Structures are given as structure tokens and as C-alpha cells.
Amino acid sequence: MASNSDENQINIPAAVLRVETETTSYHHEPPPPYYSAGTAVTERPIIHQTIIIQASLRDKPMLYECSACRETVFTKVRYVNSQKTHLIAGFICGFTVWCMLCCLAAIPYFVPAFKKAEHYCPICNQFLGSYTKI
Numbered sequence: 199m200a201s202n203s204d205e206n207q208i209n210i211p212a213a214v215l216r217v218e219t220e221t222t223s224y225h226h227e228p229p230p231p232y233y234s235a236g237t238a239v240t241e242r243p244i245i246h247q248t249i250i251i252q253a254s255l256r257d258k259p260m261l262y263e264c265s266a267c268r269e270t271v272f273t274k275v276r277y278v279n280s281q282k283t284h285l286i287a288g289f290i291c292g293f294t295v296w297c298m299l300c301c302l303a304a305i306p307y308f309v310p311a312f313k314k315a316e317h318y319c320p321i322c323n324q325f326l327g328s329y330t331k332i
């Protein structure tokens with residue numbers, strides 16, 4: 199019996215044996231991976247974002263980071279007349295015209311509390327935002 203099996207193996211041509219070996223090895227080995235989770239994590243660019251939460255602007259100079267020059271500065275404040283300033287002056291004039299005190303309507307134009315505060319960067323003069331109290 200053992201001699202019969204030895205004869206069978208000897209009679210198989212070498213080319214057929216090579217093909218079977220390659221086919222067998224191909225089926226046992228997994229195909230090379232195109233994508234694995236480990237390599238994808240290391241190949242992705244890591245983006246660090248710094249989020250700065252700025253305090254809301256008020257009517258006084260405040261410590262603020264300029265969006266243009268990235269410096270942390272005390273803002274330069276300019277008080278300008280807004281539509282609300284004119285509206286308040288109109289109401290005061292309307293209420294005081296009956297008693298001849300309509301000159302009081304000029305008060306909102308001289309008091310910063312009735313104006314809009316515009317904040318600027320003192321270094322690059324970039325407009326940073328505005329604040330209206332009323």
C-alpha cells in the first residue's frame with residue numbers, strides 16, 4: 199500500500215504540483231488589506247482648534263483679542279449716535295414741547311449712555327464690535 203502511494207506522487211508532473219501549491223497558498227493567505235483602522239488614524243492629519251470665548255462687549259474699554267492682529271488689547275471706544283439716540287431725543291422733544299423745555303431733547307447727544315459704543319483695536323484700528331445699552 200505504501201509503495202502505491204509513493205508511485206502516485208512520483209507520477210504527478212512538477213508543473214501541476216507548482217500550480218496546486220500556489221493555489222493553496224493563495225486561498226490560505228488573506229489578501230493584503232487596503233485599509234485598516236490603525237493606519238487610517240495615524241495617516242489622518244490631526245487638527246487642533248483653539249476656541250476662544252470672548253466676553254460680550256460693554257460700553258467701557260475692555261480686554262479683547264483682536265481678530266485681525268491677534269493681540270489681546272484694551273479696546274478703544276468711540277461713542278456714536280445711533281437711531282435709538284435720535285428716537286430718544288424725538289420722544290423727549292415731543293414730551294417737553296408743551297412746557298417750552300424742548301432743549302432737553304439735546305441730552306441724548308451729550309450722554310454716552312444713550313449712544314452706541316463702537317470698539318476698535320488700538321494697534322491696527324480694526325472694528326471689533328459695538329454695544330448699545332438701550
Ligand SMILES: [Zn+2]
Nearest residue numbers: 264267319322
Ligand atoms: Zn488689532
